[in-house]
Amino acid sequence: MFVNCDTPKILKNGDFDYVSQNKNNNYQSVVRYRCNEPYYHLVTNTGSDTYTCSPQGSWKDQNGEEEIPSCLPVCGLPDSPILEIQRIIGGKDAPPGSFPWQAMTVISGRAGGALLGDRWILTAAHTVFPKGQSDPEETQTLEQVAEKAEIFLGHTVVTELFKLGNRPVRRLFVHPDYNPNDEHNFDGDIALIELRDPVTLGPDVLPVCLPDPGNSSFYVPGWMGYASGFGVEKNILANKLKYAPIPVASRVLCQDWLQGKKINRRDPVFTANMFCAGSPNEGKDTCQGDSGGALTVRDPATQRWVATGIVSWGIGCGKGYIPTPL
Structure with missing residues (x-):
């Protein structure tokens, strides 16, 4: 029986990569989700960022869940922080x-x-x-x-x-x-x-x-x-x-x-x-x-x-x- 899981769900502010040798959407193919770093960090519901094309024709993580992770904002880490004390008014x-x-x-x-x-x-x-x-x-x-x-x-x-x-x-x-x-x-x-x-x-x-x-x-x-x-x-x-x-x-x-x-x-x-x-x-x-x-x-x-x-x-x-x- 041929099983195809279609394209994995799109992750907002992130993406996925194929990690299995067969880089397609067929049975037993594996993908891993990632966020657009360093501005977002990955938050998973089950602790897994990896999903496999299941016999049922859907992408599932190691716990059998179909819900994909989320990308949440990273705060307080600017690319070019002010590092030295310098001399608004007088700024x-x-x-x-x-x-x-x-x-x-x-x-x-x-x-x-x-x-x-x-x-x-x-x-x-x-x-x-x-x-x-x-x-x-x-x-x-x-x-x-x-x-x-x-x-x-x-x-x-x-x-x-x-x-x-x-x-x-x-x-x-x-x-x-x-x-x-x-x-x-x-x-x-x-x-x-x-x-x-x-x-x-x-x-x-x-x-x-x-x-x-x-x-x-x-x-x-x-x-x-x-x-x-x-x-x-x-x-x-x-x-x-x-x-x-x-x-x-x-x-x-x-x-x-x-x-x-x-x-x-x-x-x-x-x-x-x-x-x-x-x-x-x-x-x-x-x-x-x-x-x-x-x-x-x-x-x-x-x-x-x-x-x-x-x-x-x-x-x-x-x-x-x-x-x-x-």
């Missing part, structure tokens, strides 16, 4: 492939974001619902905002981002603690953007990792993180992605520094859900247009880049600490 042009999770969002204005997985963008809630828009006629639903939102990924030059095109948004989620009507309190300044279609990962588009729950080592004062963005530099919007090393600051020193500082003539609110980055004596900072971008650190244990916070608010540009939501 430098980011080399291609160094911050491949960087997104540029245009919702209520230009802002930043960080790719998580292959279809989620982490950003600040105030880039979705800006502070101070209490006029009911100005208020839009999340669905209305999602329809107008523009998301750009895949390049370090703004003009090239526009050429690559907008990534349509499916849904928006804003942290329930965020209050757009309180201009002095940025608690819960976190939002998630779900893209309509997953992006294809590669050297210029790669997600950043999230920290393990309960890991507080990245928030020790002096721990060096990196901020990146397309924000204001020398009073004009940057055309190139900038980055700057910004250390985690002492919570006590940051709180003392904030005393007497005003936002619209009122004291800013610094909550337990925030930490500070930067220094009052350094000129490295983020500015308008950088909001929503991630503060990232390199985990020495895994060598992966991790998003530890979101650029949220500050007092001026290049003038001091950056309070950042956890």
